[in-house]
Amino acid sequence: MTAELVRGQNHPLPQTRLEIRVSAGDPVMAGAVLGDERGRAPDAAWVAHPAAPRLPGLEVSQQAAADHRLAVDLDALPAAAHRVSVLLALPSGAGGPARFGAMAAPFVAITGLDGAEVVGYTITDLDSESAVVALELYRRQGAWKVRAVGQGYAGGLAAMLHDQGLPGAAELAAAIEAAVDQAAARTIAPPPRSVRGRGEDKGERARRPGGKNEPPAPAAPGPIDYRHPRRRTAQPPRDSPAGPSATPPAAAPRPPGAEGRPGAEERPAAPVAGDASGWTMDERLYNQVWGMFEDLARTVAAYRGAVDFAESRMERELDGVLSDPRTRVGPAADAAREAARGKQMRLVAQARAVLDRDLGRLADESDVVEHALPPAYARWDSPVWQGYQVPFETPMAVRLGDLRLPERDDLRIPMLMRLPLERGLWIDSGRTGAPEAALMASAEVRRIAMDTAVAHAARLLAVHPAGDFAVRVIDPAGAAGASLAPLLRSGALREPPAAGARGVSETLARLTHRVDLVQMAVRSGAVDSLPPDLDIADQLLIVNDFPHGFDDRAVNQLRYLADEGPSVGVHLMMVADRQDAREYGPVLDPLWRSLLRLTPVPDDHLADPWVGHAWTYEPPSVPQGSEVLGQVLREVGRSLPDHRR
Amino acid sequence: MTVNLAKGQGISLKKADGGTLTAVRMGLGWQAAPRRGLFGSRTKEIDLDASAVLFAEGELVDKVYFHHLVSDDGSVQHTGDNLVGGAGQGGDDEAILVDLERVPGYIDQIVFTVNSFTGQTFAEVRNAFCRLVDETNGQELARYTLDGGGPYTAQIMAKVHRSGDGWQMTAIGVPANGRTFQDLLPAILPSL
Numbered sequence: 162m163t164a165e166l167v168r169g170q171n172h173p174l175p176q177t178r179l180e181i182r183v184s185a186g187d188p189v190m191a192g193a194v195l196g197d198e199r200g201r202a203p204d205a206a207w208v209a210h211p212a213a214p215r216l217p218g219l220e221v222s223q224q225a226a227a228d229h230r231l232a233v234d235l236d237a238l239p240a241a242a243h244r245v246s247v248l249l250a251l252p253s254g255a256g257g258p259a260r261f262g263a264m265a266a267p268f269v270a271i272t273g274l275d276g277a278e279v280v281g282y283t284i285t286d287l288d289s290e291s292a293v294v295a296l297e298l299y300r301r302q303g304a305w306k307v308r309a310v311g312q313g314y315a316g317g318l319a320a321m322l323h324d325q326g327l328p329g330a331a332e333l334a335a336a337i338e339a340a341v342d343q344a345a346a347r348t349i350a351p352p353p354r355s356v357r358g359r360g361e362d363k364g365e366r367a368r369r370p371g372g373k374n375e376p377p378a379p380a381a382p383g384p385i386d387y388r389h390p391r392r393r394t395a396q397p398p399r400d401s402p403a404g405p406s407a408t409p410p411a412a413a414p415r416p417p418g419a420e421g422r423p424g425a426e427e428r429p430a431a432p433v434a435g436d437a438s439g440w441t442m443d444e445r446l447y448n449q450v451w452g453m454f455e456d457l458a459r460t461v462a463a464y465r466g467a468v469d470f471a472e473s474r475m476e477r478e479l480d481g482v483l484s485d486p487r488t489r490v491g492p493a494a495d496a497a498r499e500a501a502r503g504k505q506m507r508l509v510a511q512a513r514a515v516l517d518r519d520l521g522r523l524a525d526e527s528d529v530v531e532h533a534l535p536p537a538y539a540r541w542d543s544p545v546w547q548g549y550q551v552p553f554e555t556p557m558a559v560r561l562g563d564l565r566l567p568e569r570d571d572l573r574i575p576m577l578m579r580l581p582l583e584r585g586l587w588i589d590s591g592r593t594g595a596p597e598a599a600l601m602a603s604a605e606v607r608r609i610a611m612d613t614a615v616a617h618a619a620r621l622l623a624v625h626p627a628g629d630f631a632v633r634v635i636d637p638a639g640a641a642g643a644s645l646a647p648l649l650r651s652g653a654l655r656e657p658p659a660a661g662a663r664g665v666s667e668t669l670a671r672l673t674h675r676v677d678l679v680q681m682a683v684r685s686g687a688v689d690s691l692p693p694d695l696d697i698a699d700q701l702l703i704v705n706d707f708p709h710g711f712d713d714r715a716v717n718q719l720r721y722l723a724d725e726g727p728s729v730g731v732h733l734m735m736v737a738d739r740q741d742a743r744e745y746g747p748v749l750d751p752l753w754r755s756l757l758r759l760t761p762v763p764d765d766h767l768a769d770p771w772v773g774h775a776w777t778y779e780p781p782s783v784p785q786g787s788e789v790l791g792q793v794l795r796e797v798g799r800s801l802p803d804h805r806r
Numbered sequence: 807m808t809v810n811l812a813k814g815q816g817i818s819l820k821k822a823d824g825g826t827l828t829a830v831r832m833g834l835g836w837q838a839a840p841r842r843g844l845f846g847s848r849t850k851e852i853d854l855d856a857s858a859v860l861f862a863e864g865e866l867v868d869k870v871y872f873h874h875l876v877s878d879d880g881s882v883q884h885t886g887d888n889l890v891g892g893a894g895q896g897g898d899d900e901a902i903l904v905d906l907e908r909v910p911g912y913i914d915q916i917v918f919t920v921n922s923f924t925g926q927t928f929a930e931v932r933n934a935f936c937r938l939v940d941e942t943n944g945q946e947l948a949r950y951t952l953d954g955g956g957p958y959t960a961q962i963m964a965k966v967h968r969s970g971d972g973w974q975m976t977a978i979g980v981p982a983n984g985r986t987f988q989d990l991l992p993a994i995l996p997s998l
Contacts, residue, residue, distance in 0.1 A: 163992075165992070184988050186873055186986055186988070187873065227873060227874070265985050265986040265988060265989070266985070266989070268988050268989075268991075281992070283989070455880070456880070459876075459878060459879050459880035460879070460880070462878035462879050462880075463878070463879030463880075463881075463910040464910075466867060466868070466878065466879065466910060466912070467910055467911065467912045470862050470863075470865070470867065470912050471912070473865075474863065508911070508912055511911050512910065512911060512912070515910070515911065771876065771878070772878045
């Protein structure tokens with residue numbers, strides 16, 4: 162029987178293995194603080210929070226989310242712990258509401274492992290608070306009880322932690338915020354939503370009370386193609402007005418009648434490249450690839466949901482068998498166990514069959530689409546590179562690598578990122594993240610990181626029209642000579658890599674000056690009056706071996722470029738091991754967070770924007786012994802007008 | 807033909823030609839608050855929200871509402887939050903589309919709810935209704951008139967649930983109070 166608690170009320174807890182569920186209308190972060198007999202936490206090691214999510218007997222989520230499930234095993238807590246305070250706080254960076262008063266009242270519940278709710282508590286009457294102690298679990302005469310607390314803090318996380326008696330509360334709060342931001346930074350930015358589903362969120366409106374928002378268009382009635390969520394097949398417009406991406410022969414409009422028929426399952430239409438809406442083939446392929454990405458995320462979400470459910474149901478049923486003394490032993494118990502396992506296996510098999518059907522279709526589609534991709538989206542082993550010519554137009558996006566999920570290793574979704582790049586890139590040359598990198602020698606990781614950076618740079622050079630994109634390299638110790646050779650030999654690199662402290666400061670000063678000039682010109686609407694010798698091409702600055710050769714001034718300039726550069730066409734690609742820069746402490750954290758981290762070896766650190774699966778990222782790889790990179794770069798080098806060299 | 811459903815009445819989602827329904831839409835419409843002048847009494851916007859909650863054997867699995875517009879598996883989609891309402895002429899201001907064929911096998915019930923986010927009761931909202939529509943042909947399956955519905959801020963409207971191979975819809979029509987669907991969960995559970 163569920164007890165609905167009001168503020169201050171307490172209730173005994175019948176079990177020691179529990180789940181605490183939190184649901185709020187907006188993402189919140191959840192944490193827990195252990196307290197000793199006097200109710201105080203001696204240090205930060207007594208706090209479970211997104212940066213340090215695990216304590217004995219307790220685990221919290223590493224991300225901010227609208228829903229949380231915290232697993233608690235009160236018996237496994239340290240003996241000295243007599244109290245567990247469950248905390249909620251609003252993340253500062255995410256753009257969500259800044260106070261609890263601007264969102265729906267959070268609800269917390271404690272359930273047994275069988276999902277049965279023991280107590281529920283809606284935290285009402287919050288207003289300007291941005292952090293709240295929701296519940297307190299405490300030991301009383303050997304038994305555990307729960308109290309509904311609901312104490313809010315307008316001073317936020319730091320004030321709340323301070324109130325828990327923690328020394329260094331402000332530092333801890335900052336570390337937690339940083340961890341949450343970082344989790345958010347791993348998410349691949351979703352494509353702009355060009356179709357339905359746009360809606361201003363309530364938090365936005367709450368921040369602008371009385372705001373006169375344009376009412377959204379009423380939902381249009383009419384039949385909708387359901388087979389792919391958010392994918393709409395459109396009749397391709399007549400041949401795109403321009404565009405170097407030659408229309409592949411496979412790009413025929415989908416046969417009429419195959420549209421909008423949810424029941425057409427028996428006879429699925431053969432996949433077609435460009436089967437998405439868009440004005441050009443470039444845009445249609447881009448939308449199709451993102452549609453495949455979303456479909457894969459969702460079908461795997463359905464499968465994983467079914468498996469989780471089947472397992473929790475089986476455990477519940479097995480618990481039921483065990484807890485009843487009449488059925489615990491004997492043939493009846495065996496039969497009940499057998500039945501529970503059978504049900505679980507049937508549900509998983511059923512879900513797997515649906516998953517395999519969907520994966521099969523996506524794999525078929527992927528086969529067709531992969532062959533139709535233009536150079537900007539193609540793998541390096543694609544034949545499309547053999548006929549490569551410098552394009553006349555910049556494409557919508559470039560491929561930064563592949564993404565896959567463990568449910569089907571060979572189904573790879575191209576990771577397409579919009580151009581111009583909104584974030585800088587960070588090719589992680591450290592050995593800490595990916596398990597594969599941990600097995601390699603440090604120098605080896607650095608070498609392949611630089612090779613990967615050159616492959617990315619080569620693609621960016623190749624997909625821009627002649628002279629529209631320039632690459633500069635800072636290589637303070639000259640360590641990357643071998644990797645850079647293809648760029649240098651081809652003449653695609655206009656200047657040799659800058660070396661030494663002096664090279665670093667000169668290059669950074671020049672780019673900083675350029676960003677400043679262009680910003681001024683844009684702001685005052687005087688782009689025409691820029692000096693004629695200013696290189697107006699977009700710039701990609703590759704920085705190897707950071708922070709080697711950097712003084713404080715150079716570090717500041719680099720941060721300025723990372724923040725201000727992308728909007729005026731100056732992009733950053735760091736090839737760095739974060740450990741090398743650890744002596745800078747937390748001041749560089751915002752820089753790392755602002756960059757999209759890519760790895761030179763496969764690593765599962767990227768999240769999709771819909772469900773948040775952990776996707777394995779695979780860097781682009783040039784086939785062993787292939788000359789394709791050199792050929793493409795030579796072509797780029799040849800296209801450059803002489804006066805620019 | 808519109809069926810004005812009575813509480814607890816169930817209809818099987820079979821079509822006249824014997825085929826089963828494959829896609830349904832829950833529509834919600836209401837008339838916007840009258841605009842007032844620049845000063846004096848402020849216009850009090852009316853914001854109703856449609857939500858769908860997905861259950862597996864009574865356990866909440868997923869939900870679709872203004873903050874989570876598509877269920878993780880992609881089968882249930884909200885077309886977007888409307889904050890002010892429409893002309894009150896019968897058009898849907900918010901809609902939730904359910905592709906019944908894509909709903910994962912273990913999900914056996916989907917409950918539709920309506921809440922008043924801005925707190926007006928259904929007695930104060932004009933021309934408010936919610937309805938279920940067969941999305942493949944636009945035919946209305948069920949309709950509730952919400953206005954004049956008494957001092958409530960929420961309604962648990964109906965559920966579609968599996969029966970045999972297909973789906974069935976049962977009208978619930980239980981009034982409740984709450985700002986978002988989360989507030990309604992205790993009231994939903996008895997209807998599962």
